[in-house]
Amino acid sequence: EAEVAQSPRYKITEKSQAVAFWCDPISGHATLYWYRQILGQGPELLVQFQDESVVDDSQLPKDRFSAERLKGVDSTLKIQPAELGDSAMYLCASSPGQYGTGELFFGEGSRLTVL
Amino acid sequence: SQKIEQNSEALNIQEGKTATLTCNYTNYSPAYLQWYRQDPGRGPVFLLLIRENEKEKRKERLKVTFDTTLKQSLFHITASQPADSATYLCALDRAGGFKTIFGAGTRLFVKA
Numbered sequence: 001e002a003e004v005a006q007s008p009r010y011k012i013t014e015k016s017q018a019v020a021f022w023c024d025p026i027s028g029h030a031t032l033y034w035y036r037q038i039l040g041q042g043p044e045l046l047v048q049f050q051d052e053s054v055v056d057d058s059q060l061p062k063d064r065f066s067a068e069r070l071k072g073v074d075s076t077l078k079i080q081p082a083e084l085g086d087s088a089m090y091l092c093a094s095s096p097g098q099y100g101t102g103e104l105f106f107g108e109g110s111r112l113t114v115l
Numbered sequence: 116s117q118k119i120e121q122n123s124e125a126l127n128i129q130e131g132k133t134a135t136l137t138c139n140y141t142n143y144s145p146a147y148l149q150w151y152r153q154d155p156g157r158g159p160v161f162l163l164l165i166r167e168n169e170k171e172k173r174k175e176r177l178k179v180t181f182d183t184t185l186k187q188s189l190f191h192i193t194a195s196q197p198a199d200s201a202t203y204l205c206a207l208d209r210a211g212g213f214k215t216i217f218g219a220g221t222r223l224f225v226k227a
Contacts (some may be wrong), residue, residue, distance in 0.1 A: 004158075008210050033215075042119075042204055042217035043159065056214055061176065104206075104215060106158030 002026040004107035006092050012113045019078035021110045025074070025094030033104065034067055034077050035091040043091055049075065097100045116140045118194045121205055134192040137222045138205030141186060143160035143209040143216075144177075150180055150190050153202045153220065162203075195225045 005024040013019050025032050030051055035043035046065065047058040051072040060067065064083070069075040079086055089111050093104040126132050138148070147166045151159035165172045165181045165188070172179050178191040192199050199218045202220040 031149075035217075040219070042219045045214055045216070048214065089156075091135050093158075098141075099136045102147070102164060102208075105161070109156075110155070 004091075004092055004094055004105050005077075006107035006111055009108065010111045010113075012115065013082050015046050015084055016081040018078065018081050019112060020079075021077045021090050021092075023077070023092030023113075025092070025108060026096075026105055029094035029096050030072075031095045031097065032069055032075050033093040034075070035093065036091045037091055037109070038086075042054050043053045054065070077113075082112075084108070084114050087112055087114045116217070119143075119205060119207060119216060121203075121218040122221040125222040125224060127226065128195055130196060130225055130227050132195055133166040134199065134223055136194045136203050136205075136223065138190070138218055140185060140207055142183075143186070143207055144207040147180075147208050148188050149206040149208070149215070150177075150179055150188075151204040151206060151217075153204055155202075159204055159217075168198070174203065192223075195223075197225045197227050199223060200225050 006020050032049040036046050036047045037043045046060045047067045049069045052069050065079055067077045089109045091106055091109045093106045095104050118141045124196045150162045155161040163174055163179045165179045167183055170215040176193045180189045200224055202222050204220040206215050206216050
């Protein structure tokens, strides 16, 4: 069964360092999402791609976060510099429909701890 | 502002009983509503989707209702099992599919 792949699974870093997360969505899925989930809360959308274009990044802290999906397939989310408050689970999801209608398929997430 | 509310307290039930979880929303007119299951340290897994013109949807032991007048969805698990213990997330979508918004989830514990 096709899955959304994410790496690394766990990342521990010190504040002010740079960190990057990678996501490979299910083949053929046009829409890709990055969510952040703080412990005890629901996932919060950071950025949404339709193919290689950003369709929503209104909640992305652009002073330190960046995301790209250059060829409309896999995607990278970067944080530079990391802050203590960035400790969270970073979830990637994809969906097959145009503009992400319907079911989201999530990866297992990347757990970030900032010391 | 737009808001999704789920029971913040954990729900504890006995095996075999029906679990009922609530999702309320305000200042929102979703085209459809979804329910996901999330186990600790794992990504959410899709369970059910119900559209604004549907009142009820079922899948095996799961049932979802959607009342757009009350702005509420109820999620039922019948004949609950300890394996159903997890956090259940409600998610709303605007028409056109832009931006799926999640609630904080309700933790369910099913005791044997």
